[in-house]
Amino acid sequence: MFVPVSRPLMGEIEEKYVGDAVRQKEISGLSRQFIPQFESEFAKFCTVKHAATVNSGTTAIHLAIATLGIGKGDEVLVASLTNMATFFAVLYEGATPIPIDSEPDTLNINPALLEAKITPRTKAIIVVHLYGHPCDMDPIMHIARAHNLYVIEDAAEAHGARYNGQVVGSIGDIGCFSFYSNKIITTGEGGMLTTNNDEWAARARLIKNLAFGNENKFMHQAIGFKYQMTNLQAALGAAQMTRVQDIIGRKREIAAYYNNLFAAELDIQTPIEKPYAFNVYWMYNVVLNGALSGKRKRIIDELKKRDIESREDFVPFNQQEIFIAQGIADPASCPVANRLGADGMYLPSGNDISPEELAYTAEQFLAVVRLVKSTV
Numbered sequence: 001m002f003v004p005v006s007r008p009l010m011g012e013i014e015e016k017y018v019g020d021a022v023r024q025k026e027i028s029g030l031s032r033q034f035i036p037q038f039e040s041e042f043a044k045f046c047t048v049k050h051a052a053t054v055n056s057g058t059t060a061i062h063l064a065i066a067t068l069g070i071g072k073g074d075e076v077l078v079a080s081l082t083n084m085a086t087f088f089a090v091l092y093e094g095a096t097p098i099p100i101d102s103e104p105d106t107l108n109i110n111p112a113l114l115e116a117k118i119t120p121r122t123k124a125i126i127v128v129h130l131y132g133h134p135c136d137m138d139p140i141m142h143i144a145r146a147h148n149l150y151v152i153e154d155a156a157e158a159h160g161a162r163y164n165g166q167v168v169g170s171i172g173d174i175g176c177f178s179f180y181s182n183k184i185i186t187t188g189e190g191g192m193l194t195t196n197n198d199e200w201a202a203r204a205r206l207i208k209n210l211a212f213g214n215e216n217k218f219m220h221q222a223i224g225f226k227y228q229m230t231n232l233q234a235a236l237g238a239a240q241m242t243r244v245q246d247i248i249g250r251k252r253e254i255a256a257y258y259n260n261l262f263a264a265e266l267d268i269q270t271p272i273e274k275p276y277a278f279n280v281y282w283m284y285n286v287v288l289n290g291a292l293s294g295k296r297k298r299i300i301d302e303l304k305k306r307d308i309e310s311r312e313d314f315v316p317f318n319q320q321e322i323f324i325a326q327g328i329a330d331p332a333s334c335p336v337a338n339r340l341g342a343d344g345m346y347l348p349s350g351n352d353i354s355p356e357e358l359a360y361t362a363e364q365f366l367a368v369v370r371l372v373k374s375t376v
């Protein structure tokens with residue numbers, strides 16, 4: 001038995017819808033059925049007016065930045081502990097990302113640190129609902145409104161997560177989702193931009209497809225991008241929407257199962273659910289504390305010997321060598337993110353994990369943790 005960190009859940013509906021797209025010969029970004037269907041179902045799921053498909057989560061964030069007109073000379077406050085795609089999207093437009101440290105328990109952006117980083121150049125905040133736990137949105141929205149800043153939600157890991165009952169992707173100005181193969185639902189590669197703002201929705205739709213002209217198609221209205229999702233991918237997405245609630249239910253079962261077994265184990269910080277949160281537990285991430293701090297590599301290697309794949313947490317922006325070399329990142333600037341990034345790891349928790357794989361992983365993880373502790 002080899003247990004991967006994630007395997008997508010694919011079945012007959014996915015096969016049928018993709019087959020339909022092929023038979024209809026609708027294989028590009030031009031689509032009569034699956035793109036509009038996927039967009040309207042996803043908009044309903046997120047309780048927003050508009051949802052626009054794109055070809056990745058990264059391009060969804062870039063499109064959000066470009067749609068809001070953020071660029072050179074502007075500063076954007078960004079959660080330091082994230083997939084670097086969040087930072088790249090800001091850098092693509094020549095804007096300056098300012099990393100913000102994490103809360104130690106949710107791992108999300110710490111709202112208490114925002115105000116001190118705001119300058120006359122600050123234009124936006126990008127929050128990341130990490131591992132499926134929503135950020136503490138009330139204080140974030142309050143600060144943003146007080147300083148006239150946009151809020152972009154990177155919800156790439158948090159489809160269906162809720163903050164005080166409100167679905168992520170509907171709380172800030174623009175929401176961004178990923179449908180990469182290991183995300184909550186998948187189109188292989190893909191993404192979505194969500195918003196309640198008519199003007200931004202129209203702008204995003206225009207520039208995600210080369211900003212073609214109205215009267216003369218080839219008299220372009222702006223410098224556009226080619227960020228279209230294909231109808232083949234949207235067919236997968238529409239099929240996955242029939243399962244999204246089941247998948248979220250399964251994610252919560254997986255987390256509850258691990259949490260229950262690891263609760264009594266000292267030095268393992270397990271994922272939480274704040275009173276305001278409905279966590280969708282994208283990946284089951286633990287932080288190694290105390291006697292286990294600094295032992296991540298050994299634990300990952302021992303798990304690998306037992307045919308269990310696990311993975312290190314993200315390296316925060318301020319620790320990225322390319323940015324330190326450019327002088328735009330200070331390695332010491334986000335001490336909490338640094339610790340979480342260095343001692344965090346996630347266990348197999350894919351949509352298709354079997355009960356046997358889950359039991360085996362939990363049992364072996366506990367055995368490895370005890371082994372490592374006994375040999376420190």
Ligand SMILES: *Cc1c(COP(=O)(O)O)cnc(C)c1O
Nearest residue numbers: 056057058083085156157178180
């Ligand atoms: C996956 C992910 C992205 C990027 O999505 P892609 O579809 O891989 O481009 C961005 N932000 C976060 C937090 C992610 O987990």
